[in-house]
Amino acid sequence: MEGLLTRCRTLSALAACSLRHCRYIIHKCYHRAPGRGQRLVLSRMFQPQNLREDQVLSLEGRASDLTCKSQRLMLQVGLILPASPGCYHLMPYTVRAVEKLVRVIDQEMQAIGGQKINMPSLSPAELWRATSRWDLMGRELLRLRDRHGKEYCLGPTHEEAVTALVASQKKLSYKQLPLLLYQVTRKFRDEPRPRFGLLRGREFYMKDMYTFDSSSEAAQETYGLVCDAYCRLFDRLGLQWMKARADVGSIGGTMSHEFQLPVDIGEDRLVVCPSCHFSANTEILDLSQKICPDCQGPLTETKGIEVGHTFYLSTKYSSIFNALFTNAHGESLLAEMGCYGLGVTRILAAAIEVLSTEDCIRWPRLLAPYQVCVIPPKKGSKETAATEIVEKLYDDIMEAVPQLRGEVLLDDRTHLTIGNRLKDANKLGYPFVIIAGKRALEDPAHFEVWSQNTGEVVFLTKEGVMELLTGVHVV
Amino acid sequence: MEGLLTRCRTLSALAACSLRHCRYIIHKCYHRAPGRGQRLVLSRMFQPQNLREDQVLSLEGRASDLTCKSQRLMLQVGLILPASPGCYHLMPYTVRAVEKLVRVIDQEMQAIGGQKINMPSLSPAELWRATSRWDLMGRELLRLRDRHGKEYCLGPTHEEAVTALVASQKKLSYKQLPLLLYQVTRKFRDEPRPRFGLLRGREFYMKDMYTFDSSSEAAQETYGLVCDAYCRLFDRLGLQWMKARADVGSIGGTMSHEFQLPVDIGEDRLVVCPSCHFSANTEILDLSQKICPDCQGPLTETKGIEVGHTFYLSTKYSSIFNALFTNAHGESLLAEMGCYGLGVTRILAAAIEVLSTEDCIRWPRLLAPYQVCVIPPKKGSKETAATEIVEKLYDDIMEAVPQLRGEVLLDDRTHLTIGNRLKDANKLGYPFVIIAGKRALEDPAHFEVWSQNTGEVVFLTKEGVMELLTGVHVV
Numbered sequence: 001m002e003g004l005l006t007r008c009r010t011l012s013a014l015a016a017c018s019l020r021h022c023r024y025i026i027h028k029c030y031h032r033a034p035g036r037g038q039r040l041v042l043s044r045m046f047q048p049q050n051l052r053e054d055q056v057l058s059l060e061g062r063a064s065d066l067t068c069k070s071q072r073l074m075l076q077v078g079l080i081l082p083a084s085p086g087c088y089h090l091m092p093y094t095v096r097a098v099e100k101l102v103r104v105i106d107q108e109m110q111a112i113g114g115q116k117i118n119m120p121s122l123s124p125a126e127l128w129r130a131t132s133r134w135d136l137m138g139r140e141l142l143r144l145r146d147r148h149g150k151e152y153c154l155g156p157t158h159e160e161a162v163t164a165l166v167a168s169q170k171k172l173s174y175k176q177l178p179l180l181l182y183q184v185t186r187k188f189r190d191e192p193r194p195r196f197g198l199l200r201g202r203e204f205y206m207k208d209m210y211t212f213d214s215s216s217e218a219a220q221e222t223y224g225l226v227c228d229a230y231c232r233l234f235d236r237l238g239l240q241w242m243k244a245r246a247d248v249g250s251i252g253g254t255m256s257h258e259f260q261l262p263v264d265i266g267e268d269r270l271v272v273c274p275s276c277h278f279s280a281n282t283e284i285l286d287l288s289q290k291i292c293p294d295c296q297g298p299l300t301e302t303k304g305i306e307v308g309h310t311f312y313l314s315t316k317y318s319s320i321f322n323a324l325f326t327n328a329h330g331e332s333l334l335a336e337m338g339c340y341g342l343g344v345t346r347i348l349a350a351a352i353e354v355l356s357t358e359d360c361i362r363w364p365r366l367l368a369p370y371q372v373c374v375i376p377p378k379k380g381s382k383e384t385a386a387t388e389i390v391e392k393l394y395d396d397i398m399e400a401v402p403q404l405r406g407e408v409l410l411d412d413r414t415h416l417t418i419g420n421r422l423k424d425a426n427k428l429g430y431p432f433v434i435i436a437g438k439r440a441l442e443d444p445a446h447f448e449v450w451s452q453n454t455g456e457v458v459f460l461t462k463e464g465v466m467e468l469l470t471g472v473h474v475v
Numbered sequence: 476m477e478g479l480l481t482r483c484r485t486l487s488a489l490a491a492c493s494l495r496h497c498r499y500i501i502h503k504c505y506h507r508a509p510g511r512g513q514r515l516v517l518s519r520m521f522q523p524q525n526l527r528e529d530q531v532l533s534l535e536g537r538a539s540d541l542t543c544k545s546q547r548l549m550l551q552v553g554l555i556l557p558a559s560p561g562c563y564h565l566m567p568y569t570v571r572a573v574e575k576l577v578r579v580i581d582q583e584m585q586a587i588g589g590q591k592i593n594m595p596s597l598s599p600a601e602l603w604r605a606t607s608r609w610d611l612m613g614r615e616l617l618r619l620r621d622r623h624g625k626e627y628c629l630g631p632t633h634e635e636a637v638t639a640l641v642a643s644q645k646k647l648s649y650k651q652l653p654l655l656l657y658q659v660t661r662k663f664r665d666e667p668r669p670r671f672g673l674l675r676g677r678e679f680y681m682k683d684m685y686t687f688d689s690s691s692e693a694a695q696e697t698y699g700l701v702c703d704a705y706c707r708l709f710d711r712l713g714l715q716w717m718k719a720r721a722d723v724g725s726i727g728g729t730m731s732h733e734f735q736l737p738v739d740i741g742e743d744r745l746v747v748c749p750s751c752h753f754s755a756n757t758e759i760l761d762l763s764q765k766i767c768p769d770c771q772g773p774l775t776e777t778k779g780i781e782v783g784h785t786f787y788l789s790t791k792y793s794s795i796f797n798a799l800f801t802n803a804h805g806e807s808l809l810a811e812m813g814c815y816g817l818g819v820t821r822i823l824a825a826a827i828e829v830l831s832t833e834d835c836i837r838w839p840r841l842l843a844p845y846q847v848c849v850i851p852p853k854k855g856s857k858e859t860a861a862t863e864i865v866e867k868l869y870d871d872i873m874e875a876v877p878q879l880r881g882e883v884l885l886d887d888r889t890h891l892t893i894g895n896r897l898k899d900a901n902k903l904g905y906p907f908v909i910i911a912g913k914r915a916l917e918d919p920a921h922f923e924v925w926s927q928n929t930g931e932v933v934f935l936t937k938e939g940v941m942e943l944l945t946g947v948h949v950v
Contacts, residue, residue, distance in 0.1 A: 046590050046654055081640060083595045084627070089640055090593035098593070115521050118565035118573070120558045120678045121596070121661060122617075142597075144619035144629075146677075147665045152559070154619075154629075165556060165564055179521055186596060186661065190622045202621075203595045 039394055041412040042373075046092055068265045070353035071197030073361050077428055086194025086202030090345075093428070096369035097348055098205065102184050103475045104236060104366060105207050105342060108229045114180040114209060119161050121186060125151035127160035130320055136250055142188050142202075154188035159251065159317050159339055162210040166335065167323040174214045174327050177335070178222045182209035184344060196265070198349035199305065205344035212335040214325060216314065219336035223255070223312050226340045230259055230308050233342075237364040239351055242304060244270050245280040251339065253313035259342075260304030261350045268306055271299040305350045306343075313337040361429040365453055366475050371407040372397070373430040375421050379414040383438055387414075389445050390436035393462055400466055403474045426452065432472070434465060514869055516887040517848075521567055543740045545828035546672030548836050552903055561669025561677030565820075568903070571844035572823055573680065577659050578950045579711060579841060580682050580817060583704045589655040589684060594636045596661060600626035602635035605795055611725055617663045617677075629663035634726065634792050634814055637685040641810065642798040649689045649802050652810070653697045657684035659819060671740070673824035674780065680819035687810040689800060691789065694811035698730070698787050701815045705734055705783050708817075712839040714826055717779060719745050720755040726814065728788035734817075735779030736825045743781055746774040780825045781818075788812040836904040840928055841950050846882040847872070848905040850896050854889040858913055862889075864920050865911035868937055875941055878949045901927065907947070909940060 074080045080088040090098065106116065125143075128134035134141070134153075141153040155161065162181060166172065172179075187206040194202050209226060213219035227243065234241040239261055246258040258281055260270060269282040273292035282301075292299050315334045317323070324332045343350075348367065355362035363369075376390045377383035394410055409430070411421045418435055425433045431453055439446040439459055446459040449468065460468065549555045555563040565573065581591065600618075603609035609616070609628075616628040630636065637656060641647065647654075662681040669677050684701060688694035702718065709716040714736055721733040733756055735745060744757040748767035757776075767774050790809045792798070799807045818825075823842065830837035838844075851865045852858035869885055884905070886896045893910055900908045906928055914921040914934055921934040924943065935943065 043650065044588065046592075046651070046656060081643065083636065083640075084597060084599045084625075087595035087597050089595070089636075092590040092592060095591045095593050113519065115567040116570045117521075117567060118570050120562035120564070122559060122562050122663070122678050124559045139622045142619055142621065144617055146617065147614045147667070150559075161558065161564075165558075168556065175518070176521070181521060188597070192622070203597050 039391070039410050040370075040406070040408065041410050043412050045409075068196045068199065068353060069356060069358065070199065070349045073356055073359075074197055074349070074352065077361065079361075080197060086191055086200070088198060088201065093369040094348070097363065097367045098344060100367045100369075100475050101344055101348055102205075102207075104233060105184065105344070107475075108233045108236075109180070109182050109207070109209060112180065112225050112229050113178070114182045116183060117162075117181050118183050118185060119155070119158050119165070121154050121188065122152045123155040123158070123161055125153065127164060128153060131160055131317065133160070133250065140189050140191070142190050156187050156189045157206075157251065157339075157341070158183070158208055159210065159313070159337075160321070163317040163321040163323050163337070166212055167318075167321040172212075172325040172335075174325055177212055177214045177325060178218060179212040179335075180209060180222070180226075181211075182207060182340075196349070198345040199353070200267075201345070204346060207342040207344055209340040211338040211340070212318075212323070212325070213338075214327060214333070214336070216336055219314070219338055220255075220312060223310065223338050226338065227257065227310055230310070230340075230342070234259065234307075237347075237351060237366060239354065239364065241307075242270065242272065242279050242302075244272075244304070245278075245284060246309065247281060247283045248311060251309075251311050251313070252316045253311040253339075255312040257310045258304075258306045259308030259310075260306055261354055262302050262304050263350070263354050264303055265353065266303035266305045268304045270302050270304050272302060273297050273299055305346070305353070307347045307350050308340070308342045310340045311338060313339055356429070360427050362453065363429050363431075365431050366473070368429065368431050370409045370430055371404060371472055371474060372432045372434060372469065373409045373411055373425045373428075375411045375418055375425065375433065375435045376414060377436055377440075378417050381417075383436065383441065386436040386440035386445070389440050390434075390447070393434070393436075393445075393447065393465065396462065397466070397469060401469050401472075404469060404472065407474055422450075426450075432469070514866070514885050515845075515881065515883065516885050518887050520884075543671045543674065543828060544831060544833065545674065545824045548831055548834075549672055549824070549827065552836065554836075555672060561666055561675070563673060563676065568844040569823070572838065572842045573819060575842045575844075575950050576819055576823055577680075577682075579708060580659065580819070582950075583708045583711075584655070584657050584682070584684060587655065587700050587704050588653070589657045591658060592637075592656050593658050593660060594630070594633050594640070596629050596663065597627045598630040598633070598636055600628065602639055603628060606635055606792065608635070608725065615664050615666070617665050631662050631664040632681075632726065632814075632816070633658070633683055634685065634788070634812075635796070638792040638796040638798050638812070641687055642793075642796040647687075647800040647810075649800055652687060652689045652800060653693060654687040654810075655684060655697070655701075656686075657682060657815075671824070673820040674828070675742075676820070679821060682817040682819055684815040686813040686815070687793075687798070687800070688813075689802060689808070689811070691811055694789070694813055695730075695787060698785065698813050701813065702732065702785055705785070705815075705817070709734065709782075712822075712826060712841060714829065714839065716782075717745065717747065717754050717777075719747075719779070720753075720759060721784065722756060722758045723786060726784075726786050726788070727791045728786040728814075730787040732785045733779075733781045734783030734785075735781055736829055737777050737779050738825070738829050739778055740828065741778035741780045743779045745777050745779050747777060748772050748774055780821070780828070782822045782825050783815070783817045785815045786813060788814055831904070835902050837928065838904050838906075840906050841948070843904065843906050845884045845905055846879060846947055846949060847907045847909060847944065848884045848886055848900045848903075850886045850893055850900065850908065850910045851889060852911055852915075853892050856892075858911065858916065861911040861915035861920070864915050865909070865922070868909070868911075868920075868922065868940065871937065872941070872944060876944050876947075879944060879947065882949055897925075901925075907944070 079091055079094045083089050125134055143153050145151055184207045188203055191202050194200055211222045213222050242260045244258050244260055246256045248256045272279045275297035276295040278292050278294045290299055318334045318337055323335045325335050327333055351364050374394050376387045433450040435448040437448055444461045447465055449460050450457050554566055554569045558564050600609055618628050620626055659682045663678055666677050669675055686697045688697050717735045719733050719735055721731045723731045747754045750772035751770040753767050753769045765774055793809045793812055798810045800810050802808055826839050849869050851862045908925040910923040912923055919936045922940055924935050925932050
């Protein structure tokens with residue numbers, strides 16, 4: 001039997017490598033440069049911007065629904081497509097950006113000792129009844145019954161599940177604490193008014209971390225540690241952020257902070273003290289409060305989008321599920337907990353909201369779906385001779401700058417003018433656009449390089465391009 | 476305002492880097508080797524195997540539920556924990572293995588031009604009513620209503636959603652075809668009898684690809700292309716597999732194949748023809764058929780676990796949702812479709828099922844959560860002096876073999892004997908285990924190296940270890 005299977009496998013493997021198939025594979029998705037690597041070409045991308053005339057038309061028909069810049073831009077260029085209210089299809093560029101963001105989050109969470117787990121979305125009602133949140137969460141919970149009539153909700157957050165999980169691990173020792181467990185999964189919330197695209201959806205990706213400590217002091221130290229990791233994350237993304245004291249809401253606990261990106265369409269009203277940097281969500285202050293509680297200076301007001309939220313929970317959940325650890329004296333004690341959320345798809349949309357112009361998407365450089373777009377001359381134009389030169393540049397980049405493999409697109413729609421393709425590239429916000437125009441025919445060739453995040457345009461030789469791109473960090 | 480925010484950010488960043496915090500961060504998750512990198516240590520892992528006496532005890536209490544080897548082993552060492560029937564928490568080691576598998580799948584799908592998207596789990600009832608599957612799928616669909624009474628199911632598969640998505644893109648040109656869209660997301664199926672752990676769950680990860688072509692011939696060529704990619708995938712995982720003709724079931728279409736891993740607990744009965752390699756699921760054959768339909772030779776029977784399934788759909792879905800493309804003559808035609816599933820969590824469990832011994836987990840080498848486990852001597856034993864030598868080896872591996880960063884665990888539970896820790900390492904199935912025993916004190920030091928997938932044990936100098944590990948490919 002085994003011999004037979006091995007033979008089957010070998011035959012199939014041979015068939016898979018037949019010349020016909022190899023050729024087919026290569027031609028389907030890439031241009032093949034003779035004797036060199038493969039080129040990623042724009043015309044093959046399922047990027048509805050290629051069809052934009054029609055797309056924009058149909059969007060205009062429902063323009064009144066488009067309530068913020070990021071939603072409008074993301075729909076226009078086809079980064080997201082509506083599936084149902086508050087639910088979106090993420091298209092290929094967006095998936096790439098989300099995956100990059102998840103890698104940055106993984107790095108920061110693992111740098112502080114976070115261990116990644118994955119909990120089911122189907123969350124049994126009995127867990128939520130134990131904390132009374134089955135009733136408290138009201139209509140925000142999406143609920144269902146299975147074929148046996150058993151009740152579940154689709155988890156919007158997982159305090160119950162993770163605490164029950166840790167409680168099931170008997171003999172958890174103080175030596176294993178602090179324990180930092182996190183996941184990056186889809187969450188569900190039946191928003192009364194889903195809107196702003198990925199900013200307030202009903203189905204979204206969230207990073208949620210839960211920490212377990214041996215004492216209140218240790219738990220608060222861990223709380224600070226996670227907050228600092230959040231600060232580093234937003235700094236790496238190049239975003240302006242604020243950390244504001246906040247209400248604990250339905251999660252509960254005794255201390256809470258929100259991480260906010262300041263922006264006009266933000267749904268949260270915040271106060272900041274310019275003197276001592278006190279900052280808070282107005283929901284925790286007396287509405288008429290105009291004086292900083294820390295330094296008595298005058299408070300100013302701003303708006304923000306909440307992109308992260310941290311809670312010190314103490315033993316609120318561990319006492320319900322009996323999540324215990326054994327201390328150095330062999331005694332069983334309740335674990336002190338914290339929980340920490342980051343809205344993954346929301347961070348992406350919020351970043352686009354604050355960085356973009358009215359017409360052009362701008363990404364945090366690290367999250368851009370592709371780092372470089374290369375634009376060869378229009379077919380039949382007088383620069384046509386530069387086509388080979390810029391294709392060679394593309395291949396040389398692939399060879400000399402390994403971290404950019406898979407990150408450089410060739411805009412092969414050469415029936416369009418350079419100007420039209422540059423307009424598209426500008427709209428999509430590739431951090432670097434390299435154009436082979438007239439000066440690519442000089443000796444040595446000069447390429448027009450747009451650094452879109454700074455707005456700078458320079459002419460560089462091949463060596464200059466290589467030097468510039470070698471410094472590009474890709475996550 | 477902007478100036479203020481920048482200041483806030485800078486202050487926080489400074490605070491984050493205060494010496495106290497930096498020290499704290501490092502000590503929490505890693506041993507710090509002076510002046511060198513950081514070491515990943517086993518004692519900090521939330522790996523319930525550390526608590527196994529108790530865990531095994533509680534598992535024995537419900538031993539009768541454990542119906543197959545992979546489920547029993549994965550529960551025993553704490554790779555998965557039950558959340559509700561057919562739903563499991565994936566623990567840190569398992570998340571690492573799943574993420575590696577997803578990377579291999581991404582590579583193979585993108586090599587044939589696949590573009591990754593992400594569709595919501597909440598799938599509107601009207602899509603399923605359009606294809607009559609709202610009724611046909613019966614109780615396998617998990618259904619719910621939102622706060623407005625609108626009906627949804629939790630998508631077990633996404634033919635409806637993706638066809639509606641492509642249909643919404645007017646002016647899709649034949650030049651953009653074949654279009655291969657895929658996603659790797661959670662799927663839901665209300666199994667009547669969830670069992671075998673991750674092999675037959677109610678919530679699971681699946682890779683589903685949908686292809687769109689301009690003609691029946693092109694669609695069948697694409698079908699072959701995706702099947703070949705599946706073959707390469709299973710070959711890379713080192714798994715024996717069979718490709719069997721299969722029934723189209725509730726998905727529909729006119730041609731279908733299953734990818735099966737042959738194993739006794741498999742729920743599918745297959746026939747194979749040793750002469751011409753014909754293979755089929757018995758569900759599509761006359762039960763009494765003993766003769767190969769292709770070569771009239773005798774058929775033999777075997778069992779398998781279905782890990783992949785491919786369907787040529789023709790225009791079954793595109794005709795319902797009017798998914799059109801424009802051909803070279805400007806005419807609108809229905810796209811020819813295929814769909815292709817891979818059970819991600821199922822492949823992992825099935826691989827463990829076929830590769831493991833009764834007591835010890837074995838992974839496809841490429842998917843092992845960590846490639847190497849390093850075991851220093853027991854504290855207080857006469858080999859204690861080798862501790863520094865093996866810690867230096869660890870640091871040297873990190874420096875000399877960059878692809879293994881994050882892949883090498885130091886089993887710092889030095890209160891346990893080498894033998895006990897080797898037993899654990901053997902059970903968890905790290906591909907390589909490096910032990911510093913008596914011979915580590917020789918000059919030059921010799922380390923005992925277990926290659927667990929081959930069962931080979933050799934003594935190697937540091938140079939020998941480096942040479943061996945440099946050849947380890949990590950995905």
